[in-house]
Amino acid sequence: MPPLVSLPEALAASGSPGLGRRFTVSASATDSPVTPNAEFDAWFARHRRANRFKVTRIPFSDLVGWRFREGDGNLVHDSGGFFSVTGLEVNTDWQDRGTWSQPILDQPEIGVLGIVVKEFDGVLHCLMQAKMEPGNPETVQLSPTVQATRSNYTGVHGGRRTAYIEYFTSPRRTLLVDSLQSEQGAWFLQKRNRNMIVEVTGDVPPHDNFRWLTIGQIHRVLGQDNVVNMDTRTILSCVPFETPDGLIRNEVNPEYRESLARSLSGRHGSLHSTGELLAWLTDIKARHSFTRRTLPLSKLDGWSHSDDEIAHDEGKHFKVIAADVRADTREVTRWTQPLIAPVERGIAAFVARPIDGVLHLLVHGKVESGSFDTCELAPTVQCLPVNYQDLPAHRQPRYLDLVRDAAPDALRFDAVLSEEGGRFHHADNRYRIVEVGEEVPPHDDQDYHWMTAHQLMTLVQHSRYLNVQARSLLASLHTTW
Amino acid sequence: MPPLVSLPEALAASGSPGLGRRFTVSASATDSPVTPNAEFDAWFARHRRANRFKVTRIPFSDLVGWRFREGDGNLVHDSGGFFSVTGLEVNTDWQDRGTWSQPILDQPEIGVLGIVVKEFDGVLHCLMQAKMEPGNPETVQLSPTVQATRSNYTGVHGGRRTAYIEYFTSPRRTLLVDSLQSEQGAWFLQKRNRNMIVEVTGDVPPHDNFRWLTIGQIHRVLGQDNVVNMDTRTILSCVPFETPDGLIRNEVNPEYRESLARSLSGRHGSLHSTGELLAWLTDIKARHSFTRRTLPLSKLDGWSHSDDEIAHDEGKHFKVIAADVRADTREVTRWTQPLIAPVERGIAAFVARPIDGVLHLLVHGKVESGSFDTCELAPTVQCLPVNYQDLPAHRQPRYLDLVRDAAPDALRFDAVLSEEGGRFHHADNRYRIVEVGEEVPPHDDQDYHWMTAHQLMTLVQHSRYLNVQARSLLASLHTTW
Incomplete structure (x- = not known):
């Protein structure tokens, strides 16, 4: 039987004493011999150069594997998976908004956003990834160890294996952070992801797309434009830092x-x-x-559907567009997908x-x-x-x-x-x-x-x-x- | 500016020191001179006798103000208000349940379940109501001060005024408990109510249907069959009692x-x-x-719709029935409504x-x-x-x-x-x-x-x-x- 732990320290998922302190110590380490900042900067710049992708808008009819479904006109994937674009009608008296309808992304499953952490010389380091996403202004951003859909996570569909996912699915994992958090309410219908931090102690196989960084090193670049991606930020927002007494880094103010x-x-x-x-x-x-109810995408008031976009009639909010994504290298990587593009x-x-x-x-x-x-x-x-x-x-x-x-x-x-x-x-x-x-x-x-x-x-x-x-x-x- | 309060005591809505102790003292008072138990018993028995209602099952076609709507066959009220009975299809791999469909109550609004409390001789007393509900095995049960729909609460539709509702809507109310809590997930689609306890200090106008009771007096009858109603129980479940050191009532074990x-x-x-x-x-x-989606009530698999009930083909779960409710007194009180009846x-x-x-x-x-x-x-x-x-x-x-x-x-x-x-x-x-x-x-x-x-x-x-x-x-x- 596990030992009884007391409750006051229990908000952190592990309940392990000193957890908040360990995170704060990692945040106070603004550089590290494991991946010195200069080496990180060079590695990250190299990945940005090497992973140039060309993202081009295309007509919806050029989407491969996606179609406007007969009947409701929703934009769906042929597999029935990934996500779909449907219509939503909302009515609320909040701020006198009244009734409106809009396109919205529907992806009724919970994905995993996870960071593997490990101590080096007594300081927690995060296994961070240089990861490309087609919608990013700079396609490569600093990302968590894992961003996995439920299919990746549970392995039910036998899709491509997500690197390091086994650290999150193991029943013997040591959870330091674990909570469900919501995504963009204006664009996503009740979407949530599971935000996790898992600690490992043994050897972790290296991979060129991944580097070990302290939280302080991530903080160093979080204030730079478009470097640290949203998934990293939401996981870090869940970290139960202890008060940084004596470990303050801000000397300016x-x-x-x-x-x-x-x-x-x-x-x-x-x-x-x-x-x-x-x-x-x-x-x-x-x-x-x-109140809200889903509508056929073809039945939206105030939105116009052309060959290559679904746009708000007053030019507000966002557009639904289609994109062709191809690697700017000799590697054969190419796909098409719908994206939401704010105006x-x-x-x-x-x-x-x-x-x-x-x-x-x-x-x-x-x-x-x-x-x-x-x-x-x-x-x-x-x-x-x-x-x-x-x-x-x-x-x-x-x-x-x-x-x-x-x-x-x-x-x-x-x-x-x-x-x-x-x-x-x-x-x-x-x-x-x-x-x-x-x-x-x-x-x-x-x-x-x-x-x-x-x-x-x-x-x-x-x-x-x-x-x-x-x-x-x-x-x-x-x-x- | 209000004074700063410290956080550890902050889980109780008011954050007021000693709140948990005050509730525990009230729970330890198993009788009270304000409404002695003998007087309460007589009053409650009198209300049970005086408020006899006759609840009779009727065919759906005898419902007044309710109809199966054209198109989806949902059972709705002519006003568009109250609640409706719709169909729901659920798919989950939890316990290998797979896919099923069922009728479900849809009432997309948040009602108020509220108890007014007041100190008499330093002990908190709850203003409790002898209230009739048509589905109760004994029609009258011990109920909170207020059970109000959102329309009652906000007064938007100008319906019948709920007694004492003003104590819950006043911006100067003193909240001791306030949280949203869910209702029966098997029968209600995402229904929630607001559970509130509000403290008053001034005079409260008396009403024959209401009596002041300590929490200990409510506890005395909570273990009796069908006396304390569900709304009272859910509010009391939110009370942040302090540990009853020295105030223990259980001498048996x-x-x-x-x-x-x-x-x-x-x-x-x-x-x-x-x-x-x-x-x-x-x-x-x-x-x-x-995943779940609403379905037309007319499109349910495995349920049969007759003149006077919608029932599961294997006799499981529940039925949707219609009831005629009339007072067994000379008072002219009569209405009809749908009810959910578990089998x-x-x-x-x-x-x-x-x-x-x-x-x-x-x-x-x-x-x-x-x-x-x-x-x-x-x-x-x-x-x-x-x-x-x-x-x-x-x-x-x-x-x-x-x-x-x-x-x-x-x-x-x-x-x-x-x-x-x-x-x-x-x-x-x-x-x-x-x-x-x-x-x-x-x-x-x-x-x-x-x-x-x-x-x-x-x-x-x-x-x-x-x-x-x-x-x-x-x-x-x-x-x-």
């Missing part, structure tokens, strides 16, 4: 650093109890009507400010069409500005001007990061953390509440509280200690 | 009492960390395929045993067709035995014989309790908590894990972990201190 450290610790209080925050989220869900770069930002010396983030309770559970915790601002350009001032996203026009010295994090490149084409967002002061009063209301970093870290251990953009920003926040 | 007290406290360890339990639940969701009494039971002196409950990770999130934490046994009578031994529900044939001295709780009488007709279950010893080893597997009472109490603060039968049993467990 001691005042911010101190208020962030207090925010991470959970021992310095918060504007609201976590229970109050859960009640607030419950209130949004209960107060608003929200412009989005913005996703947290407004942050110290309250009684503890950094708080202004969290938006946001309803999105495909969210697993109606309303999730979102960044203060998360939008494509074009969607609002014709609306009156009172319907503009609140705080948009504040974060878009923020002075450079208020930016604690600022980078262009892209969403999942396997489904989304050039779907990048400007991610920002903007620190404000007394000029933004610490009031909140029905739609926005102030939370500490520790509260976000507590809730992300459970599924479905933070949306994927909020998780990207939580992962980014951890680079600013 | 000190050994059980001690192991239960240690199980409630969270300070005496547990077989698994809560993180491990969440990872186990994640694993079930990720490992199994699960027999079910059983819902936790197997419990001390592990290292701490009581653990054997929790089943159960997939139900209409569950909000595929798999929820369920009692060790929860079934209608008839559904399995023709299946081979290896497909029988595990532990069914153990809990059905348990010796009387192993029963820590044993009562027949019914599910929501507004939708379900004579849907009662035998609820049991069966204590076992060394003969049941403390092993668990992919489908069953041992948990402490404290762990269940921690998870129930979040939405969607415990199913409604597990919550009824958690509420019942609290009567056995």
Whole structure:
């Protein structure tokens, strides 16, 4: 019988004492003899050069293996697998949105996003991959050890084996992180993936596409545009770091650093109890009507279907397009697939400010069409500005001007990061953390509440509280200690 | 600006110190001068006598205001409101279930189940209602202050005012409990209600259908057959009781009492960390395929539709019936409505045993067709035995014989309790908590894990972990201190 463990330390999946500390030590290691930064930079640049892919838009009729199904007109794969594009009708009184319909990706299965970690000289290192995705602005990004669909994971269809997947499927695996997290609610119908970190102790076979990096080394490049992919960011957002006392890396801004450290610790209080925050989220869900039903893709109002795209009639939101993907090398790699292409770069930002010396983030309770559970915790601002350009001032996203026009010295994090490149084409967002002061009063209301970093870290251990953009920003926040 | 509160005490919605203690003190008060037990018994008996209702099955064609809609054959209300009966097709590899279709209730809105509490002489009392529901075996049961649909709650449709609803809608309400919880996954499509406890301090207008009772007084009758209704039980399951040190009421079985007290406290360890339990639940969701889609009610395989019922061809599961409800008094109260009628009494039971002196409950990770999130934490046994009578031994529900044939001295709780009488007709279950010893080893597997009472109490603060039968049993467990 396993020994009894006490509960207070139990939020981390393993419950093993000192786990948070081990992650924090890894984050404080900004370089490593295992893969020195210079070697990493050269390796990553080499993979970007070597894995040039040409991604070309094509007419839907040139898709191979995909078709608009008779009857409902949904865009489906001949195998019945992968994903499909269907129609969705949503009705909600949230923000007076009313009724709309839209195309949406339907992939009713849970994939695995997983990082293998291993100690070298007492410091946890992550096995990271230089991985190409067709929708990425730079096709190769720094990716987790494994991104696997359920078919890869369970092996039911006997598809191509995903490298290192056995570390995640073994019943004797040592889980350090394991939770279901949602994907983009505006584009995906209730899609979730399993975010995992598994620790290994034995030898791991090397592979040229993979390198061992500390979390600090990943943090070093997370602030660069389009280097660290979304799947890496969402896994890192689930890491239960201990407060980095004595391991702070940010020498530039001691005042911010101190208020962030207090925010991470959970021992310095918060504007609201976590229970109050859960009640607030419950209130949004209960107060608003929200119904949705799938529609035939051929029956969408307000969207036009041409030979090579399904587009919104007012030029908002996104397009469904078809792409031909081919390797720019002699290797014979080529395929076609549908992609979702947002019409412009989005913005996703947290407004942050110290309250009684503890950094708080202004969290938006946001309803999105495909969210697993109606309303999730979102960044203060998360939008494509074009969607609002014709609306009156009172319907503009609140705080948009504040974060878009923020002075450079208020930016604690600022980078262009892209969403999942396997489904989304050039779907990048400007991610920002903007620190404000007394000029933004610490009031909140029905739609926005102030939370500490520790509260976000507590809730992300459970599924479905933070949306994927909020998780990207939580992962980014951890680079600013 | 509100004062900062610290996080450890934050799971209770208010975060107010001593809240758990106040609930425990109320539970330890088994009688009260406000409504002495003798007076309560007389009042409740009087309401049962005075509110006799005659509930008669009728043909569907005699329903007033309800019809089978053209096109899909769904059973709907003319107003488009209330609820509808639709078809559902489910496919899952969980327990090799494969594909099936069934009727299911669809009510895509969040109602409120709420109890108003108030201190009398320093002890919290609950404002409880003697309320009639047409499906109840005894039509009147002890019910929360408020059971309101979203229309009642928001007042959007201007329907009949629910008494005391203003205590739950006021922005200045003092919330002690507030969370979304799921309803019966076998009969309801992703239905949830908001479970609330609100504290008031001022005068509350009296009403003959309502009485103030301590939690101990409710506990006194919760073990009686069909007295305390499901809505009361699910709200009470969310109460964050403090460990009842010194306030124990159970004088009969000190050994059980001690192991239960240690199980409630969270300070005496547990077989698994809560993180491990969440990872186990994640694993079930990720490992199994699960898809569902609504179907026209007229297109169900394996169900037959006659003039007065929709029934399963093998006599399993439940029937959809129509009922005429009329008061047995001179008052003019009469209506008709559809109801779900299970084909027999079910059983819902936790197997419990001390592990290292701490009581653990054997929790089943159960997939139900209409569950909000595929798999929820369920009692060790929860079934209608008839559904399995023709299946081979290896497909029988595990532990069914153990809990059905348990010796009387192993029963820590044993009562027949019914599910929501507004939708379900004579849907009662035998609820049991069966204590076992060394003969049941403390092993668990992919489908069953041992948990402490404290762990269940921690998870129930979040939405969607415990199913409604597990919550009824958690509420019942609290009567056995």
